[in-house]
Amino acid sequence: MRPLVALGIFGLAFFYIATEKANKVRVVLIGAAGMLLLGLAPGTEVFFSEHEGIDWNVIFLLLGMMIVIGIIKQTGVFDYLGIWAAKRSRGEPYRLMVLLMTITAVASPFLDNVTTIMLVAPVTIVVCERLRIPPQPYLIAEVLASNIGGAATLIGDPPNIIIGSRAGLSFNDFVVHMTPIVVIVFALFVVLTRFLFRKSFRYNPEQVAAVMALQERRAIRDAGLLVRCLAVLAVMIVGFALHSVLHLEPSLVALLGAGAMLLVSRSDVPEILREVEWSTLVFFMGLFIMVSGLVNTGVIGAIGDWAVAAIGDNYLMAATALLFGSGVLGAFFDNIPYVATMTPVVEGVVEQAPDHRTGQSLWWAFALGADFGGNGTAVAASANVVALGIASRSGHHITFWQFTRYGIVVTALSIGLAWVYVWLRYFT
Structure with missing residues (x-):
């Protein structure tokens, strides 16, 4: 009975989020309260459990980067980059979209897709406002590109960090096994956007001419502050890239960077905190608690056990189920708590594999499904939200x-492309 109630609360909340019949923050807080009051979520453990509670690494990573972005914004660098991008593309909408998507996809494997979106989105909004074109299609395309590009490395997408830790996979393992299919998928995605967003491409000659006449260097309001901020940001990027060597979680790197930014900028702290997307952070907390109710009542575990029993010793079927199943389930549950929950299930299946190559193929199928499934809905991945x-x-x-x-x-x-890749690389 309890699993059905938990599933009912989650399904009802997801319905209201999807239809936007109510504010999504209010919905997840009510849903989380229902899970806790009915004893479906694990009580105070939601604040402490790594696998059945709020993922504070995600929350503090977001908080730290929001503070960093708020300080960098004061320098005028986003206006500078917006004008540069508009001039580089000559205002041609599709060319602009490809430029912004490429920047996003190339940065995501080395930062992470959440951090990349927080850096690129303000630039996108500025350039679109300059050209008087709707920024929504460009933001959507960038998020999709970030989730694709972030799949390429261990640190590019938060689910990869969880999988790499549990499976003992290195940064180089992800590059060798994930990057080839990521490059193929992104190349086809660039072509696809030409058709997906064709109705949104608008060319305004007057605005383009006005933007081409601008001098982007004049947009920089405080060059000294920009230099100091970029120095701190460079150190943060190194910290993100070497987090497994330094044994520092990305969230700690972000918080340390935010503290350093506040120190070197001497910014007004209350003013910077107003730049933080508090509603987004609260939304994630509520969502994590609701997912913990599904974990605690055994809903997600039951799905995993059923999958293991159905697969038997057909490991191509196992890889297929993990790939497509993660793509579907990851689209409805944020892929971070989903991966944290399902990783022990996958580990159990891998342990029964007849050889190392087959076992590894299951991890890669799982990672590809979870990462690419993050594009499925607006709440499927942190970058989307x-x-x-x-x-x-x-x-x-x-x-x-x-x-x-x-x-x-x-x-x-x-x-679909990932399945062909897994089949050809590991099972033929």
């Missing part, structure tokens, strides 16, 4: 279905 929060705050609201109707198409393409 963050981008929608930034868009809403800037007055360019993106609805759940506006994002999802593109995300589903890209997810289907990505998962």
Whole structure:
């Protein structure tokens, strides 16, 4: 009975989030309260359990980066980059989209997709406002590109960090096994965007001419502050890239960076804290608690056990189930708590594999499904939620279905190509 009640609460909350019949923060807080009051979520353990509670690494990573972005914004660098991107693309909408997507996809494997979106989204909004074109399609395309690009490395997507830790996979393992299919998927995605967003491409000659006449260097309001901020940001990027060597979680790197930014900028702290997307952080906390109710009542575990029993010793079927199953389930549950929950199940299946190569193929199928499934809906990955929060705050609201109707198409393409890759590389 308890699993059905938990599933009912989650399903009802997801319905209201998807249809936007109520504020999504209010919905997840009510859903989380229901899970806790009915004893479905594990009580105070939601604040302490790594696998059945709030993922504080995600929350503090977001908080730290929001503070960093708030300080960097004061330098005028986002206006500078916006003008540069507009001039580089000569205002041609598709060329601009490809430029912004490429920047996002190249940065995501080395930062992480959440951090990349927080850096690129403000630039996108500025350039679109300069050209008087709607920024929503560009933001959606960037999020999709970030989730694809972030799959390439151990640190590019938070689920990869969880999988790498549990499976003992290194940074180089991810590069060798994940990067080839990521490059293929992204190349086809760039072509696909030409058709997906064709109705959104607008060319305004007057605005383009005005932007081409601008001198981007004049947008920099405080060059000294920019130099200091970029120095701190460079150290942070090194910290993100070497977190497994330094044994520092990305969240700690972000918080240390935020503290250093406040120190070198001498910014007004209350003013910077107003730049933080508090509603986004609260939304994640509520979502994590609701997912913990599904974990605690055995809903997700039961799904995993059923999958193990159904697979038997057919490991191509196991890889297929992990790939497509993670793509589907990861689209409805944030892929971070989903991966944290399902990793022990996958580990059990891998232990029964007849050889190392077959066992490793299951981990890669799981990672590809979870990463690419993050594009499935507007709440499937942290980067999606963050981008929608930034868009809403800037007055360019993106609805759940506006994002999802593109995300589903890209997810289907990505998962299909990933299956062919897994089959050809590990089973033929």
